[in-house]
Amino acid sequence: MARELRIGIIGGGPGGLALAQGLKKAGLHPVVFEKKRARSDYVQGFRLRVRERGLAALRALLPAALFQAVLDTAGRAPSESRRFDESFWPLDGRRGPDPAADDTLIELSLSRITLRQVLLTGLDDIVVYGSAFSHYTENSDGSVTAHFDNCEPATFDVLVGADGVNSRLRVQLLPTAKIIDTGARRFAGKVTFAEAERAGLARVLQDYNVHIEPSGGRTLMVTSHRVDPAKFAAHGLIGRNDPTHAGLAGRHFDNTASYVWWNIAFWRDEIAGDATLEALDGRGLLDLLLRHNADWHPELLKLIEITDPSTVAALKVRSSVQVPPWPTRRVTLLGDAIHSMTYFRALGANSAIYDAGLLAPALARVAAGASLIETLATYEAAMIAHGFAAVTVSLAAMQRALGAREIAA
Numbered sequence: 001m002a003r004e005l006r007i008g009i010i011g012g013g014p015g016g017l018a019l020a021q022g023l024k025k026a027g028l029h030p031v032v033f034e035k036k037r038a039r040s041d042y043v044q045g046f047r048l049r050v051r052e053r054g055l056a057a058l059r060a061l062l063p064a065a066l067f068q069a070v071l072d073t074a075g076r077a078p079s080e081s082r083r084f085d086e087s088f089w090p091l092d093g094r095r096g097p098d099p100a101a102d103d104t105l106i107e108l109s110l111s112r113i114t115l116r117q118v119l120l121t122g123l124d125d126i127v128v129y130g131s132a133f134s135h136y137t138e139n140s141d142g143s144v145t146a147h148f149d150n151c152e153p154a155t156f157d158v159l160v161g162a163d164g165v166n167s168r169l170r171v172q173l174l175p176t177a178k179i180i181d182t183g184a185r186r187f188a189g190k191v192t193f194a195e196a197e198r199a200g201l202a203r204v205l206q207d208y209n210v211h212i213e214p215s216g217g218r219t220l221m222v223t224s225h226r227v228d229p230a231k232f233a234a235h236g237l238i239g240r241n242d243p244t245h246a247g248l249a250g251r252h253f254d255n256t257a258s259y260v261w262w263n264i265a266f267w268r269d270e271i272a273g274d275a276t277l278e279a280l281d282g283r284g285l286l287d288l289l290l291r292h293n294a295d296w297h298p299e300l301l302k303l304i305e306i307t308d309p310s311t312v313a314a315l316k317v318r319s320s321v322q323v324p325p326w327p328t329r330r331v332t333l334l335g336d337a338i339h340s341m342t343y344f345r346a347l348g349a350n351s352a353i354y355d356a357g358l359l360a361p362a363l364a365r366v367a368a369g370a371s372l373i374e375t376l377a378t379y380e381a382a383m384i385a386h387g388f389a390a391v392t393v394s395l396a397a398m399q400r401a402l403g404a405r406e407i408a409a
């Protein structure tokens with residue numbers, strides 16, 4: 001008979017929630033502490049590319065009906081690519097094979113909002129919102145107590161830090177672990193299909209993955225995410241607008257509209273200094289890009305011109321640095337909390353969910369009698385190996401895209 005294993009999870013992002021789902025499916029009763037009820041950080045308004053490793057883990061972690069909801073509510077992204085120069089002149093049709101291709105065969109375009117709704121389904125009595133973790137203490141009986149800024153402490157047999165790139169749990173457990181600013185600055189924005197149609201935007205920019213590759217400039221990537229609200233209906237709230245986003249300005253968190261979106265990255269100071277970028281709002285950033293690319297074909301500039309300013313921001317691209325293995329304790333980590341990476345190659349959330357797919361069955365084995373420390377040590381070895389391999393791959397992809405540059409650690 002399984003003994004009750006007290007499991008605390010700090011952070012209700014894709015990694016922490018996928019872990020909670022997997023533990024629940026295994027008959028365990030974790031508690032997730034999430035500091036925010038509404039997830040309204042900028043990237044939450046976009047889709048995630050979820051690939052084989054993430055999908056396989058989700059299939060294992062979720063009840064069948066919820067995994068079906070993931071599949072049914074996935075957005076449709078174009079399957080074919082086209083390349084053009086800045087004069088909108090076709091380059092040789094398709095992009096060549098990716099030299100670093102890994103699990104690119106299967107992937108879905110998942111709205112982050114919808115995925116969160118799916119992952120929260122059935123977790124009402126598991127997620128404690130508004131609880132901001134501050135630190136942990138290790139007790140003489142081996143248990144671990146989590147402390148919060150704004151609620152009572154709670155004691156567990158194992159505590160998992162799934163609290164993202166600024167993880168407080170990591171800072172305490174691994175104080176020398178580093179997060180670096182890679183020096184890349186990434187801009188992105190969305191145009192609803194309705195607006196694209198109204199403006200008569202070229203069909204190719206709506207129907208294909210398009211790479212605009214200017215001679216001597218930065219590549220603008222354009223793709224789209226088409227949703228079918230009718231499919232959401234079968235799954236209740238899932239896929240609709242999230243009530244926690246009501247009242248937020250602009251259409252960025254509109255989860256029911258299909259959209260074309262683009263992104264482009266520069267090195268720091270290449271287009272403007274950080275102080276300038278930070279002072280500009282969405283419209284100001286669009287105007288900056290229009291000025292910077294003023295010699296581009298008008299149809300390409302139109303895409304930037306008609307972009308909804310509420311969907312535009314400049315992000316500093318950060319990455320973690322490989323940490324040597326550490327002595328395993330009853331406190332562990334997953335996802336961005338330990339191996340955050342650049343967005344190039346779209347592996348961050350996939351890796352976080354993959355970690356959850358390793359950790360949930362591991363903890364179920366502990367509940368069935370396996371040694372906690374030995375089992376966590378095996379998990380951590382596998383998690384570090386695949387997580388930091390993804391960090392390396394994504395950093396190399398960024399340097400291929402922007403040109404190699406030494407990155408200060």
Ligand SMILES: Cc1cc2nc3c(=O)[nH]c(=O)nc-3n(C[C@H](O)[C@H](O)[C@H](O)COP(=O)(O)OP(=O)(O)OC[C@H]3O[C@@H](n4cnc5c(N)ncnc54)[C@H](O)[C@@H]3O)c2cc1C
Pocket residue numbers: 010011012013014015016033034035036039043047048049050131132133134162163164165166167168315334335336337341342343346347348349350351352
């Ligand atoms: C521009 C961009 C594009 C990306 N595109 C992709 C993509 O297409 N595919 C992909 O796989 N990945 C992508 N990623 C990476 C992906 O967003 C992350 O890797 C993923 O969100 C990590 O999930 P996580 O659960 O580990 O952490 P997070 O998503 O960061 O979740 C952490 C959670 O912990 C909570 N939290 C933080 N601190 C505390 C605290 N003290 N107490 C309580 N709760 C706390 C936060 O509120 C949050 O809900 C992209 C990233 C960026 C920046």
